[in-house]
Amino acid sequence: MGEPYAEDLQFTPLHAQHIALGGRMVPFGGYELPVQYPTGIMAEHKWTREHAGLFDVSHMGPSFLMLAERSGDPEADHAAVAAVVETFVCGDIKGLKPGQVRYTLMLNASGGTIDDLMVARPADPAWSGVLYIVVNAGTKEDDFALIEKAAAGKAVLNRADDGGLLALQGPEAVEVMAGFVPDATDLSFMTYGSFDWNGTRLVIARSGYTGEDGFEILTDAEHAVAVWEKLLADERVRAIGLGARDSLRLEAGLPLYGHDLDETVSPIEARLGFAVSKRRREAADFPGAARILRERDGDLKRVRIGLLVEGAPAREGAEILDAEGGAVGVVTSGGFAPTLTRAIALGFVPPGHAAPGTMLQVSVRGRLQAAQVVETPFVPHRYVRKARETI
């Protein structure tokens, strides 16, 4: 039980808070973080779906890419910094509206995924020529090196991963935010802004990794504990560990880098075709475009599916077989879904086996169990996309 302990684990600014709350600390992405608190993963998962969960995601890689020489023309400066990022992602960064956050993929020359990330354009024109970029923890050193290489001479990368990044997620998150930074409740899903809180700046995005409405809050290290404790003081909020973070994102059908995405998996295979923006597709000007456009036209060997699994959870690495028992694929994430009280999984199979309703099987400890292909998310997303223009 428990992973072998790596040396030189880093602490987030909230490490002492996790210990004080009785968090069970484990190594994750080079950091020591709580997998759960004393109430356990099931209770934490359900609390987040019903109320509001607070997650320490300070291990991730927030950063700001700043144009080296800004002209002062907001559109021109945005276009210039966007051009740097578009060399390594498939998303339309140039087309971001002020305040907009976009999920995109960093790709290698063969169209495989180096990382999935968020890229956002500041709402304030005074900050044009800057992009807020958040990459995954486990890949951040390589990602930042790649970004710096692409930016050489044109833009400067300022890492912000020495601070606190907190995710407040759940149906009551917006009510909690109303009592914390009221102006941030005007944000709609996938927008962000910079807000004053007690004299410090917080960068707040309406985004998350649970399928629920919620916010991700970047603070400097000095204020991280105060933000954490202020939010936790609200009775609707409980601290949630990495275990429930994983079960929540799995129910939401969201891929996890290093498991459902890696350097061999393309956006089309991962069913993330929406992240290959139209303008980029038409220009075919991103890494691996030839493969990705070919796959988009139907020349696809495998595709990510969701599975409802009968019986024991099928974990990562479990073989997927067709109804006749022929091997067709592999599970890349699997576990127990607390909301559905059953086992679910993500995996890859050839397109011929990927239609919802297809009956497949999974091999768990050498025994075959029925598994049905279903649409994802397994649990519907409850993002708040406002009709009115807020930016």
Next chain:
Amino acid sequence: MTIKFTQDHEYIAVEGASGTVGITAYAQDQLGDIVFIELPVVGKVLKKGDEAAVVESVKAASEIYAPVSGTVTEVNAVLSGEPGLVNQDPAGAGWMFRMSIADAGELDTLMDEAAYQDHIK
């Protein structure tokens, strides 16, 4: 009744030539919420250390090993529907299976309560 413990946190409560096997309070706490249990079939012959059952928490699967050699005589079928009993009452309602004990001498290789409490310190 004598209760003995393994290094891997199984217990066996011995009554005569048979024993009731489960996991300790410490083990269930370490595993967290148990969501699925795979029990052995009655009649299965186990050698000491053989995989006898599997408990699944939200995060991971963990094997439960036979504390001693013997034959499975009864399983706690209630756990199929209520795996959480292992968390709530590991030493009581959360028992997993009963077995006949083939070689009582193997019990001497296990820890008693005091030694086990020392082991998990």
